Amino acid sequence: MIRGLAGPVSEEPMTTVLRARGLARKYGRRWALRDCTLDIPGGHVVGLVGPNGAGKTTLLKLAGGQLPPTAGDITVLGGRPAGGAAQLARIGFVAQDTPVYAGLSVADHLRLGAGLNPRWDAALARERVERLGLDPAHRAGRLSGGQRAQLALTLGLAKRPELLILDEPVAALDPLARREFLQGLMEAVAEHEFSVVLSSHLVSDLERTCDYLIVLVDSRVQLAGQVDDLLATHHRLTGPRRDPDRLPAGQHVVSASHTDRQSTFVIRTEDPIHDPAWTVSRLTLEDLVLAYMEGPAPAKGRPVLEVRR
Amino acid sequence: MIWLTWRQLRGAAVTTAAALVVLAVVLALTGPGMASAYSTGITACVRDGGCPHFFDRFFDDYEAPFQATTVIVLVLPALIGLFWGAPLVTRELEAGTHLLVWNQSITRTRWLAVKLTVVGGAAVAAAGLCSLAVTWWSAPLDRSAAPGFTLMDPLVFGARGVVPMAYAAFAFALGVTAGLVVRRTLPAMAVTLAVFAVVQIVMPLTVRPHLLPPVTSSFQLGPENVDSFGKSNDEEFPRVVLQSALPGHTGAWVLSSRLADPSGRVTAPDGVPAAVRVSMTSGPCAPSPQAREGAGGMDACLAELNRLGYRQLAVYQPFERFWPLQWIETGAYALLTLALTALCFQWIRRRP
Amino acid sequence: MIEFYLDGRSGVSPYLQLVQQVRHALRLGLLHEGDRLPTVKDVVARLALNPNTVLKAYRELEHEGLVAARPGIGTFVTRTLTDASLAAHGRLREDLRRWLAAARLAGLDDESIEALFMTTFRSSSQEDVA
Numbered sequence: 001m002i003r004g005l006a007g008p009v010s011e012e013p014m015t016t017v018l019r020a021r022g023l024a025r026k027y028g029r030r031w032a033l034r035d036c037t038l039d040i041p042g043g044h045v046v047g048l049v050g051p052n053g054a055g056k057t058t059l060l061k062l063a064g065g066q067l068p069p070t071a072g073d074i075t076v077l078g079g080r081p082a083g084g085a086a087q088l089a090r091i092g093f094v095a096q097d098t099p100v101y102a103g104l105s106v107a108d109h110l111r112l113g114a115g116l117n118p119r120w121d122a123a124l125a126r127e128r129v130e131r132l133g134l135d136p137a138h139r140a141g142r143l144s145g146g147q148r149a150q151l152a153l154t155l156g157l158a159k160r161p162e163l164l165i166l167d168e169p170v171a172a173l174d175p176l177a178r179r180e181f182l183q184g185l186m187e188a189v190a191e192h193e194f195s196v197v198l199s200s201h202l203v204s205d206l207e208r209t210c211d212y213l214i215v216l217v218d219s220r221v222q223l224a225g226q227v228d229d230l231l232a233t234h235h236r237l238t239g240p241r242r243d244p245d246r247l248p249a250g251q252h253v254v255s256a257s258h259t260d261r262q263s264t265f266v267i268r269t270e271d272p273i274h275d276p277a278w279t280v281s282r283l284t285l286e287d288l289v290l291a292y293m294e295g296p297a298p299a300k301g302r303p304v305l306e307v308r309r
Numbered sequence: 310m311i312w313l314t315w316r317q318l319r320g321a322a323v324t325t326a327a328a329l330v331v332l333a334v335v336l337a338l339t340g341p342g343m344a345s346a347y348s349t350g351i352t353a354c355v356r357d358g359g360c361p362h363f364f365d366r367f368f369d370d371y372e373a374p375f376q377a378t379t380v381i382v383l384v385l386p387a388l389i390g391l392f393w394g395a396p397l398v399t400r401e402l403e404a405g406t407h408l409l410v411w412n413q414s415i416t417r418t419r420w421l422a423v424k425l426t427v428v429g430g431a432a433v434a435a436a437g438l439c440s441l442a443v444t445w446w447s448a449p450l451d452r453s454a455a456p457g458f459t460l461m462d463p464l465v466f467g468a469r470g471v472v473p474m475a476y477a478a479f480a481f482a483l484g485v486t487a488g489l490v491v492r493r494t495l496p497a498m499a500v501t502l503a504v505f506a507v508v509q510i511v512m513p514l515t516v517r518p519h520l521l522p523p524v525t526s527s528f529q530l531g532p533e534n535v536d537s538f539g540k541s542n543d544e545e546f547p548r549v550v551l552q553s554a555l556p557g558h559t560g561a562w563v564l565s566s567r568l569a570d571p572s573g574r575v576t577a578p579d580g581v582p583a584a585v586r587v588s589m590t591s592g593p594c595a596p597s598p599q600a601r602e603g604a605g606g607m608d609a610c611l612a613e614l615n616r617l618g619y620r621q622l623a624v625y626q627p628f629e630r631f632w633p634l635q636w637i638e639t640g641a642y643a644l645l646t647l648a649l650t651a652l653c654f655q656w657i658r659r660r661p
Numbered sequence: 662m663i664e665f666y667l668d669g670r671s672g673v674s675p676y677l678q679l680v681q682q683v684r685h686a687l688r689l690g691l692l693h694e695g696d697r698l699p700t701v702k703d704v705v706a707r708l709a710l711n712p713n714t715v716l717k718a719y720r721e722l723e724h725e726g727l728v729a730a731r732p733g734i735g736t737f738v739t740r741t742l743t744d745a746s747l748a749a750h751g752r753l754r755e756d757l758r759r760w761l762a763a764a765r766l767a768g769l770d771d772e773s774i775e776a777l778f779m780t781t782f783r784s785s786s787q788e789d790v791a
Contacts, residue, residue: 085415
């Protein structure tokens with residue numbers, strides 16, 4: 001069951017880059033992803049956020065075709081993931097920790113990309129390597145983490161995919177390398193207009209870069225939608241203590257916390273809030289994501305059993 | 310993809326090629342000298358009839374390099390399995406680079422197919438060249454080898470002709486399969502070594518003798534097949550120890566050589582001295598001063614044993630079957646290799 | 662040409678920050694009619710920002726009639742906001758300085774001054790809306 005907003009908020013997207021129906025994946029006896037139903041519209045930079053182990057990598061690997069689903073259906077760009085070389089050519093994938101061949105030079109990597117991809121953009125690759133100041137003869141194993149990530153990104157971009165998937169690409173990078181990586185990615189998106197799905201366990205990485213957000217907690221999709229819509233429909237209410245059941249019908253509680261006298265709710269609603277008892281404040285994207293990760297937490301002293309899902 | 314595979318193999322391929330070149334140079338420098346020493350020796354011994362002695366001396370002179378080259382050909386497939394086969398996929402899994410290459414526009418099946426073909430081909434070529442060079446070099450030695458070192462003997466058989474190529478292909482496929490199943494390089498190498506060693510021991514001991522139905526035949530006793538004859542003081546009758554050699558069948562692979570008594574019964578297992586009911590106090594087998602001085606006494610005694618009806622009962626593969634057995638064994642290993650390859654493709658499609 | 666920056670802690674969405682910065686520059690006379698705004702690609706590459714955010718900001722500015730996009734060339738400023746109010750800035754700033762001096766004299770520290778300003782500012786803008 002998906003709490004929050006299921007699928008795109010309102011209008012039917014013109015193109016769907018990823019469509020999942022009841023998608024699930026099990027490792028041994030543990031569900032890594034459950035009941036995942038999603039429609040990700042095209043032309044977005046999609047942020048996939050959630051704590052470590054929430055199932056982000058699993059979802060991305062299912063989309064990239066590296067993992068077959070245990071149950072359910074997934075189509076990416078209208079095709080079955082890993083449905084052959086033609087489908088692989090349309091999807092770029094930068095794996096976690098941005099692996100490169102340590103023994104091969106930067107130039108070798110570009111040659112590898114040129115040999116293995118029908119739509120390889122050699123000019124783009126060369127120009128990017130030059131601008132990054134990478135020495136083509138340099139062994140990839142001796143590159144810094146940031147340079148290695150940039151090399152992996154170059155391979156992903158020069159493939160000229162319609163959808164580029166990046167799994168925690170900046171998690172291991174220092175703030176400067178992180179910024180440079182995202183700058184390069186965004187610049188390429190502006191220039192070549194492809195869709196991106198990018199995962200991170202840090203909202204701050206996604207705040208500027210993503211205009212569509214998916215929150216994955218505990219192997220389930222908790223929230224999915226365009227960032228602007230999400231920010232416009234979520235509010236923090238602070239006021240005298242009140243039971244969540246006594247909120248108007250249109251206001252869905254995302255998270256709640258109480259002290260003796262005060263209640264703080266994060267709610268989702270399409271309607272304006274008129275109740276003068278509340279101080280209404282805006283949420284940042286980070287607040288919003290954290291609210292979904294926490295869930296409607298019990299007040300102190302109440303049994304944990306009352307946590308509602 | 311072929312370029313990438315070659316680029317990844319380059320270091321190992323260059324090392325192996327360099328080692329093979331060194332071996333080839335050494336063999337090329339020593340081979341002709343040895344061949345001419347052999348032909349001069351043969352010409353001389355045919356004239357004076359001392360060929361068995363010449364063979365013994367000649368083989369003794371070259372026994373160390375003979376064994377060294379044989380070991381090289383035997384070990385090369387194992388090394389290929391360990392250092393080319395096992396890390397082929399695990400190295401990528403451990404570095405995560407499989408995720409890089411699988412996300413180019415190439416299916417895993419094709420990726421594995423190219424890797425197996427290029428690296429496997431190189432492995433077979435290396436083993437083939439190595440075997441070819443050693444087979445050429447050791448031709449004079451193989452013709453003069455002492456019993457236990459002839460071409461049909463298990464260790465030498467595996468280091469000559471075409472079977473080393475089949476071993477290399479099998480060891481390589483075994484390494485790759487172990488790598489895919491175990492997913493870590495070192496354990497995969499250990500598994501490869503263990504399984505390959507077992508197969509290489511089981512094959513000549515239990516399978517190869519039956520690749521073609523062995524021949525069973527009985528032979529008269531003579532100096533070629535009798536190792537020793539004698540009596541200890543506390544026994545009534547003397548005992549005969551047979552050699553694993555057959556008169557008139559030089560180079561045959563003797564699977565068992567036992568003594569049959571006049572009624573045709575075998576009295577002792579293979580390799581155990583068998584008692585013969587012949588008098589040692591009188592007759593041809595009685596030790597006499599004249600007999601001790603020459604070989605005549607022994608020959609007369611063996612003639613007496615033959616007259617009494619004692620025979621060597623041997624099960625063997627004749628020397629002429631060297632090439633048929635080589636091809637059959639090559640085919641068997643090729644089938645094993647194909648089975649392992651099929652398993653690899655199954656695995657790569659199924660595994661994340 | 663204007664150079665954008667983003668304040669991650671302001672709580673104002675990035676697209677709005679861009680719009681505000683252009684308006685601000687127009688008001689202060691830093692941007693004139695005919696000036697070109699940075700290309701989407703440049704802004705994106707500099708700020709590691711989603712291109713759609715920049716496009717949205719430029720569309721908003723276009724909608725307000727402040728800029729116009731000429732396809733293939735760039736986005737240009739069409740109107741300036743340096744109206745009569747610019748002249749009043751000096752006087753207002755002087756008033757504000759005097760008020761700040763008075764506040765400090767009354768014993769308010771920086772935080773209290775900011776809080777007082779913000780609450781007054783908010784309540785007065787709400788009254789305006791209402």
